[in-house]
Amino acid sequence: MFTEKDFSRLIQRTLLAGVFLSALLLFCGFAFAAAGSPAGGACLKAGVLALLLTPVARVAMLVYGYLRGGEAYFALASFIVLALLGISALV
Numbered sequence: 001m002f003t004e005k006d007f008s009r010l011i012q013r014t015l016l017a018g019v020f021l022s023a024l025l026l027f028c029g030f031a032f033a034a035a036g037s038p039a040g041g042a043c044l045k046a047g048v049l050a051l052l053l054t055p056v057a058r059v060a061m062l063v064y065g066y067l068r069g070g071e072a073y074f075a076l077a078s079f080i081v082l083a084l085l086g087i088s089a090l091v
Contacts, residue, residue, distance in 0.1 A: 019051070
């Protein structure tokens with residue numbers, strides 16, 4: 001059974017993973033840039049991208065959690081938000 005505690009833990013871990021990945025990439029980017037390496041810019045861009053995609057990953061985990069919890073209405077609403085985020089990224 002997928003409990004409310006499991007659901008909140010899933011969301012928490014998703015957000016933490018996104019923030020830690022972004023921080024790691026940004027730190028590496030700053031370190032490479034300070035050393036004069038051309039990889040610094042790429043790492044900085046990847047860090048910012050990871051930070052921007054963290055809320056998207058959260059909404060995707062909401063869709064998964066609501067579907068697994070049997071709450072189809074909330075899963076549909078979250079999926080619509082996810083689709084709008086995808087459309088806005090393309091435009």
